[in-house]
Amino acid sequence: MQFQQLQYFVAVAETRHFTRAADQVHVAQPSLSQQIKALERELGADLFLRARGNITLTDAGEALLPLARRILADADTARHEVLELVQLRSGRVRLGATPSLCTGLLPDVLRAFHDRYPGIRLLIEEGGSHDLVRELARGALDLALVVLPLPTPSPALTTVELLREDLVVVSSPEAPAPGPGRTVRISDLEGERLVMFRHGYDLRELTVAACRAEGFEPDFAVEGGEMDAVLGFVRAGLGVAVVPRMVATKSGRGLRVTPLARPGLHRTIALAHRSDVAPPRAARELQRMLLEH
Numbered sequence: 001m002q003f004q005q006l007q008y009f010v011a012v013a014e015t016r017h018f019t020r021a022a023d024q025v026h027v028a029q030p031s032l033s034q035q036i037k038a039l040e041r042e043l044g045a046d047l048f049l050r051a052r053g054n055i056t057l058t059d060a061g062e063a064l065l066p067l068a069r070r071i072l073a074d075a076d077t078a079r080h081e082v083l084e085l086v087q088l089r090s091g092r093v094r095l096g097a098t099p100s101l102c103t104g105l106l107p108d109v110l111r112a113f114h115d116r117y118p119g120i121r122l123l124i125e126e127g128g129s130h131d132l133v134r135e136l137a138r139g140a141l142d143l144a145l146v147v148l149p150l151p152t153p154s155p156a157l158t159t160v161e162l163l164r165e166d167l168v169v170v171s172s173p174e175a176p177a178p179g180p181g182r183t184v185r186i187s188d189l190e191g192e193r194l195v196m197f198r199h200g201y202d203l204r205e206l207t208v209a210a211c212r213a214e215g216f217e218p219d220f221a222v223e224g225g226e227m228d229a230v231l232g233f234v235r236a237g238l239g240v241a242v243v244p245r246m247v248a249t250k251s252g253r254g255l256r257v258t259p260l261a262r263p264g265l266h267r268t269i270a271l272a273h274r275s276d277v278a279p280p281r282a283a284r285e286l287q288r289m290l291l292e293h
Contacts, residue, residue: 003075005039006068008032009047013065016055084119091282092121096132096144098202099227101269104246105145105163109293113286120282126226128200133157136274142283145290147202148268159270162290166245167206167265170255172237183261187214193221193239195230202267207242210265231255 011021012032022029040047045060057065084090097106102124110122125132125141132144137156148159169184171177179188189211196218197204211218221239227247234241235254242265248257271290273279279287 001039001042002035003071005035005042006071008035009039009061009064010068010072012036012048012055013057013061018055086281088117088120088282088285090119091280092123093280093283093286094123094125094140094142095283095286096125096127096135096141096146098128098132098145098147099126100203100244100247101145102126103227104244104250105269105293107250109286109290113289117282117285129202130200133272136272139274139277142273142279143287144272146270146272148270150272156275157272158275159272160291162269162271164266164268167203167242167260167267168245168248169240169258169260170231170234170243170248171240171258172235173254173256175237175240177256178240178258179261182258184258185261186210186265187216189218189240189242190214190216192219194218195225195233195239195241196220196223197230198224198226203242203244206265206267210242 007025008021008027011024012018015021015024018033018036019029022032025032036047043060043064046058047061047064049056049058081090095106106124110124113120114122125135127135129146129150132141132146133150133154135141136144137154145162146159148161150157150159169178169189178184178192194207196207208218222233225233227243228251230241230243231247231251233239242260244267245257245259248255271287273283273287278284
């Protein structure tokens with residue numbers, strides 16, 4: 001049974017005339033008649049009682065007609081849904097990002113994307129780069145914002161560098177400044193109580209590695225938090241933290257922000273997706289907006 005045959009059958013059933021039906025579906029009348037006969041052979045039953053000037057449906061034809069109409073309607077719906085996706089009127093984008101990027105970079109970009117494509121659902125998953133790479137690999141995400149270098153480099157992923165971001169030190173204005181001047185060196189953090197992110201957080205590994213490179217182990221006042229919790233603990237005067245400049249700028253109320261002295265600390269943010277599967281159209285459009293931001 002072919003889709004085209006059902007179209008021809010419904011046209012004949014509605015017009016009760018083979019020639020008019022052929023004109024309606026833009027096909028030669030002999031071709032339409034041949035396809036109807038092929039459909040009848042496939043089903044093992046006549047669909048029409050053919051009398052000169054009088055075409056009527058058989059019992060088999062009556063039974064098939066509502067089903068054929070439903071199949072054709074479902075096909076039109078499917079065609080419409082695909083067109084909507086292609087034209088970015090509906091659909092979804094599954095985006096993974098580290099919590100700091102959800103706080104700093106994403107709000108403005110996602111607002112612009114939503115304003116342009118209000119029918120696209122945005123599904124956001126927060127996590128460390130290691131977790132996001134795993135979710136990309138298993139097809140649970142379309143795109144992910146990750147910190148380079150990846151914890152486990154994967155040839156199955158394509159990454160495009162998005163930005164290189166400075167890190168700064170945040171502290172409570174009511175506590176002594178963490179350094180002697182307008183900037184702070186990593187070595188100045190020796191003896192400071194640090195508010196530290198949970199294990200698996202990219203900023204945790206970067207900060208700890210920088211302290212060890214200066215010859216000391218960091219002293220944690222509290223550890224295990226996400227970005228909002230860390231900033232809240234710093235505001236409360238529990239200690240200082242090393243965070244991205246973008247986050248400090250957007251969430252700096254009630255915080256002292258001190259730049260790191262040169263060469264400072266930086267992190268490289270990249271946009272990643274699977275190499276073997278092209279992201280959906282909506283995801284590619286969000287990718288474009290992120291790269292242009």
